[in-house]
Amino acid sequence: MTDPVLRPSLGRWAASVVVLWLSVFALLPLINITAGHVALDDVTRVLTQGSTWRLVWFSTWQAALSVMATFVVAAPVTWLIGRHQFRGRRALRAVTTVGFLLPSVVVATAFLALLPDSLHYSVLAVIMAHAYFNIAVIVRVVGARVELLDPQLSGAARTLGASPLVVLRTVTWPLTRGAVASAASVTFLYCFTSFAVVRVLGGPQRSTIESDIALRAFGIGDVGGATVLAFVQLAGIALVIGVIRLLAHGNVVHARAVSPVLPTLRQRYRTTAIAVALATTTFVAAPLFALLWRSVRVGNTLSLEAWRLLFDTSLVDSLWASARTALVAGALGVLLCILATIAIVRLRAGGRAIDALTLIPLAMSPVTLGLGLVITFDVGWFDWRAGWWFVAVAHTLVAFPLGVRVLVAAWRTTPVGMHHAAAVLGANSWRRLIDVDLRRLRPALVAALGLIVAVSLGEFGAASMLSRDGAETMPVAIARLLSRTGDEVRTQAFAMASLLVVVCVIALVTVEASLKRGEHARGR
Amino acid sequence: MLEVVDLTVKRGTRRVLDGVSLSVQPGERLAVHGPSGCGKTTLLYAIAGLVDIERGAIRISDRDVTTTPAHQRDIGLVFQDNQLFPHFDVADNVSYSLRVRGMAKRERRNVAEEWLSRFGLTGLAHRRVTELSGGEAKRVALARTMAGKPRVVLLDEPLTGLDDHLHEQLLADIRSVFDRLGTTVVHVTHDRAEGAALCHRSMDLAPLG
Numbered sequence: 110m111t112d113p114v115l116r117p118s119l120g121r122w123a124a125s126v127v128v129l130w131l132s133v134f135a136l137l138p139l140i141n142i143t144a145g146h147v148a149l150d151d152v153t154r155v156l157t158q159g160s161t162w163r164l165v166w167f168s169t170w171q172a173a174l175s176v177m178a179t180f181v182v183a184a185p186v187t188w189l190i191g192r193h194q195f196r197g198r199r200a201l202r203a204v205t206t207v208g209f210l211l212p213s214v215v216v217a218t219a220f221l222a223l224l225p226d227s228l229h230y231s232v233l234a235v236i237m238a239h240a241y242f243n244i245a246v247i248v249r250v251v252g253a254r255v256e257l258l259d260p261q262l263s264g265a266a267r268t269l270g271a272s273p274l275v276v277l278r279t280v281t282w283p284l285t286r287g288a289v290a291s292a293a294s295v296t297f298l299y300c301f302t303s304f305a306v307v308r309v310l311g312g313p314q315r316s317t318i319e320s321d322i323a324l325r326a327f328g329i330g331d332v333g334g335a336t337v338l339a340f341v342q343l344a345g346i347a348l349v350i351g352v353i354r355l356l357a358h359g360n361v362v363h364a365r366a367v368s369p370v371l372p373t374l375r376q377r378y379r380t381t382a383i384a385v386a387l388a389t390t391t392f393v394a395a396p397l398f399a400l401l402w403r404s405v406r407v408g409n410t411l412s413l414e415a416w417r418l419l420f421d422t423s424l425v426d427s428l429w430a431s432a433r434t435a436l437v438a439g440a441l442g443v444l445l446c447i448l449a450t451i452a453i454v455r456l457r458a459g460g461r462a463i464d465a466l467t468l469i470p471l472a473m474s475p476v477t478l479g480l481g482l483v484i485t486f487d488v489g490w491f492d493w494r495a496g497w498w499f500v501a502v503a504h505t506l507v508a509f510p511l512g513v514r515v516l517v518a519a520w521r522t523t524p525v526g527m528h529h530a531a532a533v534l535g536a537n538s539w540r541r542l543i544d545v546d547l548r549r550l551r552p553a554l555v556a557a558l559g560l561i562v563a564v565s566l567g568e569f570g571a572a573s574m575l576s577r578d579g580a581e582t583m584p585v586a587i588a589r590l591l592s593r594t595g596d597e598v599r600t601q602a603f604a605m606a607s608l609l610v611v612v613c614v615i616a617l618v619t620v621e622a623s624l625k626r627g628e629h630a631r632g633r
Numbered sequence: 634m635l636e637v638v639d640l641t642v643k644r645g646t647r648r649v650l651d652g653v654s655l656s657v658q659p660g661e662r663l664a665v666h667g668p669s670g671c672g673k674t675t676l677l678y679a680i681a682g683l684v685d686i687e688r689g690a691i692r693i694s695d696r697d698v699t700t701t702p703a704h705q706r707d708i709g710l711v712f713q714d715n716q717l718f719p720h721f722d723v724a725d726n727v728s729y730s731l732r733v734r735g736m737a738k739r740e741r742r743n744v745a746e747e748w749l750s751r752f753g754l755t756g757l758a759h760r761r762v763t764e765l766s767g768g769e770a771k772r773v774a775l776a777r778t779m780a781g782k783p784r785v786v787l788l789d790e791p792l793t794g795l796d797d798h799l800h801e802q803l804l805a806d807i808r809s810v811f812d813r814l815g816t817t818v819v820h821v822t823h824d825r826a827e828g829a830a831l832c833h834r835s836m837d838l839a840p841l842g
Contacts, residue, residue, distance in 0.1 A: 530718070
């Protein structure tokens, strides 16, 4: 018995557009950099160079240390949020998410503003910024698992004579280690492929694989070498994703979860809880306040000169470039996300294939993606790189997997009966798409739009490859200002980063509010 | 006139309906009874064009609609769980079929108000459907179906889950509307008394072995 109302023809049509889009702008560049620009000589040259393995080693150990630092910073607040109910819990959780939502260039710039000069361009600064980013990953992934642990399990262990430490070792840890491993792997992945943070805070003598790809491709014109490195990094990413899948799979066997009715914070933990909340909030807020403070301070005097110059010099071109890029990426991205979602929810096996296909841009780092686009579309008739809109295409690709996930999750909540009701009331398939799916999911569409705009505003890797002088986006302009000497230009960078914080926060608050409104409208 | 001839519907390899035939004269109301799982809802869905059929024919006023898409059949269906659009208010739900036919907004608002008043829902036009009681939601679902003036109305256990008082009241209202408009109805219900109260005759759908 098939459902004639949900025939897959619309899905097939949508799938063909998405496949065409991904083939031209993701697969073709990937194939092109592999087939067209790598000679066997490049492979042997890069893989036998000592510097390559030093890069791999640095990328790996700084990522490992960053993971450890993230856990040190995030563990107390994860325990507090995951195991206790208290006033301000939601606000504290929101605070821990701030770093993850800000553009990497902004976070790096904020730490530059916060830390003393002696710590600039140090591994410690890089690790601190990475920890700042990833607190949210630990709180969201591990905290969610801890929240669902049945408190009666540890109670049972206690009544059987287990001390708190033994309960932790024999009950809590076995039930949460899967989530801990997943969070650690994701954090490792982010830090392993770090670009903006290493470029801004690491200084010229430190490079990850990602930042070296950019340097080779655009600094010294070694496209072949950059491509080989891109594959070395892809292999590393594939390895980590494999480990995550393995660990996530292993996690399923663990005990039943309960709905989270958390106990109220006990009196004896009050002081500890306040200390943890204060320390976490300070860690999150301090770099942002430092950024704002340094943006109004030139030398030892307070001045709004940097802010005035933002709108008075060529920097205003960056604001305009960022705005139009984000808007075009948002519009194009939402359209493509809708098509991909239709294909995923309407087609069975084909839907699963499209779902997997939409992850391709996520597997390619932004720098690799930018490199592929430049190589493929920088010749002859296809000299699209010259167009400002091409950065928007790259940003659409980077944000595409995220937008699709937001829409698919919401779209799948539409009961099939609602399509049936519209059909018997006379609505054809296009009308049903507009009236049932799109109108009902307007909040999710706004959320996807906000997410794509926020990603575009903060995206640095691909933009630094594709932006040309005079049409740089804000993150690229910030990095350029920071690479120059002088108090004044640095203050301008701080001002621009502060402005980017405000814009991104507005975009992300819109996303959050839209998702909440969507859940409310769907009666959840 | 609605005519169903030798209707067979399969779910996977299992037959849900096998050679079902029925005919309903214009203005006639037919109750279909049968135990749970015998395919009553599937029969309505097949008539409405919401499931593909394996074999058989469906004719409305001598026009063969067997392969006509659901939105072109001019058949109304009141779903067991209403299926109101949560993103539209009450009036927009009721006037939806008029909207897809391109009727102007002001005009369809007037029609919606008229139908709301017929079903005792005056004053609820701008209410969100998620804020309606069970009885109100059911009335909105009925009004939405009737507003499009379909040639045949299919009712899928429309009064299930209502308390006795509401059940009797709504039954009387529906009967009065159908009597006045001379609506052709197929009414699926497991409640024989309800079927007898609303319909002119009844048929039994036997479960397949």
